Amino acid sequence: MQSLWSQKTPLSSREELKGDISAKNVVIGAGMAGILIAYFLKKRGQEVIVLEAGELASGQTKNTTAKITSQHGLIYKEMIKNTGRLRAEGYARANEEAILAYEKIIEEEQIDCHFERIPSYLYSTREEGRELLKLEEMAALELGIKAHYIEGTEIQELPFQVTGALCFEDQAQFYPLEFISKISEGIQIYEHTKVVSVKKHEIYTEKGKVTAENIIFAAHYPFLIIPGFYFIRQHQSRSYVLALEGKRIPEKLSGMYYGIDDDGLSFRGAGSTLLLGGGSHRTGEERGGFCDLRNRAREYYPHATEIACWSAQDCMPHDRIPFIGQYSIWRPYWYIATGFQKWGMTSSMVAAMVISDAICKRDNPYRQVFTPQRLLIKAGFKNLCTDLIESVVGLAKGWLGPKEKRCTHMGCGLIWNEEEKTWECPCHGSRYDAEGELLDNPARRDMETKHLVGTRKK
Ligand SMILES: Cc1cc2nc3c(=O)[nH]c(=O)nc-3n(C[C@H](O)[C@H](O)[C@H](O)COP(=O)(O)OP(=O)(O)OC[C@H]3O[C@@H](n4cnc5c(N)ncnc54)[C@H](O)[C@@H]3O)c2cc1C
Missing domain, CATH: 3.50.50.60 (FAD/NAD(P)-binding domain)
Structure with a gap:
């Protein structure tokens, strides 16, 4: 992988x-x-x-997937409401400055890393998505981002019809390594x-x-x-990526795309390869994953060849x-x-x-x-409650269940991820391979009983 x-x-x-x-x-x-x-x-x-x-x-x-953008999903309208305009403006400006900083370093150090300026789009395939995107456009403009809403008919390079899209101009992508x-x-x-x-x-x-x-x-x-x-103050969430080539894959995508609907996908090009992202789920949760993403890939690009696949996870703060x-x-x-x-x-x-x-x-x-x-209690309250419930359930499962299936971080019960052949903690997101060797923080030690044979959760 x-x-x-x-x-x-x-x-x-x-x-x-x-x-x-x-x-x-x-x-x-x-x-x-x-x-x-x-x-x-x-x-x-x-x-x-x-x-x-x-x-x-x-x-x-x-x-x-190495998109360099201040367009982080639908965030700015909510951020202004929950944390105030000043903080939201600072967030937007800091991220826009970050794009410029990449460009400057790449120029100064003469780094050949396929850096290119390219627009980034949020899209929806649903009727109600139009309104959400227009509200986000207003929020982005208020914060000084060069943004504009466009009707779905203007987006031609996605394999399905979208209702509307929000473009952030002058964003970027590169090859991170x-x-x-x-x-x-x-x-x-x-x-x-x-x-x-x-x-x-x-x-x-x-x-x-x-x-x-x-x-x-x-x-x-x-x-x-x-x-x-x-x-x-945060939990972890996994996402999956397929690299596709061949028939009906666009020769070169002119934008980067990110779906705002529950089943939204991420698209970016890397030369003539398409990187399709999705299948996200809370680490330790049994849904999404490669299987989900491959079904979508087969539906939209039935003749494509998968040349690589990979997954990762990131920390999701409440606010x-x-x-x-x-x-x-x-x-x-x-x-x-x-x-x-x-x-x-x-x-x-x-x-x-x-x-x-x-x-x-x-x-x-x-x-x-x-x-x-x-x-920022108002901004993060709902997520804090969800995480607390997950942690209590996870801890109870850990302490009532078999000792060898406990996370070495705080003792939460681990869940077997059959697709990736890993043990995952739904509370804080630590991961172990099938032999119990630690893959991801916050745990610091391998599982107590190493070489525990992975079995699907009953
Ligand atoms: C599928 C997916 C796609 C993504 N796409 C994008 C995107 O398009 N654009 C974007 O902006 N972001 C994207 N992200 C997020 C982005 O990839 C991550 O936020 C970023 O790579 C995190 O970098 P990091 O340095 O914080 O963590 P890492 O890259 O994980 O680095 C942390 C390092 O610390 C080391 N480490 C851990 N514990 C210890 C220890 N005890 N002692 C010493 N070293 C230790 C680890 O080995 C690791 O090398 C994506 C995330 C996912 C899941």
Whole structure:
């Protein structure tokens, strides 16, 4: 299950940590967020190293679809209503600036990563979708985004009729590993160096201890339970991607598309390959997945050939705003970048701008927008309730069920995902392979009984 990006761009390997060292800034995690943060710090003359449990970009980043856009689904109307115009404006501007920042870095470093400016569209196939898209257009315009609504008849390159669409102009797409390969060149990264615990300025890895003035958690999902309590502020959701080629696949898509309906799909081109995304579900939930997505692909592109398929997951904060900035008031020298809700390309860039400014003691206009110390109860209340219920049910299943099927994070009952052959935690989204080896945070340890044979949940 290698993504198109992994097939096309092998990344060079780095050494692992040997023994104890110290550094001014230490980033945990070498995904898009961690590498961009390290890149910005280095550009500003700061000493920085990156500790990575696996390999460079081996987490969610290698399995993204890599749209670089401020169009994050239907968000702006709700965001203005729930969090106020100022915060929504800051969110929109930060993400628009992130697109520009990619363009600037790519130009300055002369990176050949298939970066192209291209419009992004939200679409609906339902009558009621028209109204929702028009309201979102008004909200986007109010926040300064170049947006316009168009009737469905103007969209010709999707394999079905849409009722309406909302275009954000001047968005972008690229090949993420080509980009990361180049910007990581001068950065000191230790691969196969998993952080097992962090105490104040000390980071304990499986290979040695690292002492740091500032510590940046860019490990996708923060694996510490206290402080921060991020596990009660977000859940994880999986999505699936198919790379299709052949008959009736458009030669080149002129836009990127994202459906706002419950069964909406994501489309982007990569040369003459079409990347079709969908099948999303909460991690540990038994629906969606490759099977769902393949059925849709067969319906719309019956003669296409699948040349790759992959999946990933992302953190979904209750109030739909990433957590970027100081980790906790109790640890002013720790920083966090998480909760990217499947829009981590621009969010990683925002994280790099905000966190590097904080460390270099510079003002940043977006610090307050993304601060993890915010409390937006109105914006996140419904999602908080859903997550609490999931957690209580998951914990009860874990503690009443067989011990060997418990998540090592908090003891929730694990669900077997037959399609991906993985054990998944529906509470916080940790994943393990069929042999019980940890795949995804926030758990830090393998399953207690390794080599438990995977069986379909009854
Ligand atoms: C299917 C799918 C499609 C997507 N498409 C888009 C898109 O088109 N546009 C967009 O903007 N976003 C998209 N996203 C979201 C985006 O891919 C992610 O938000 C982004 O890649 C997250 O980057 P990251 O650096 O935070 O995490 P990761 O890439 O997961 O990096 C975290 C790193 O930390 C390491 N790590 C974890 N624990 C430890 C530890 N204890 N010690 C050391 N290292 C550790 C991991 O090994 C990993 O390499 C998509 C998401 C999904 C699920």
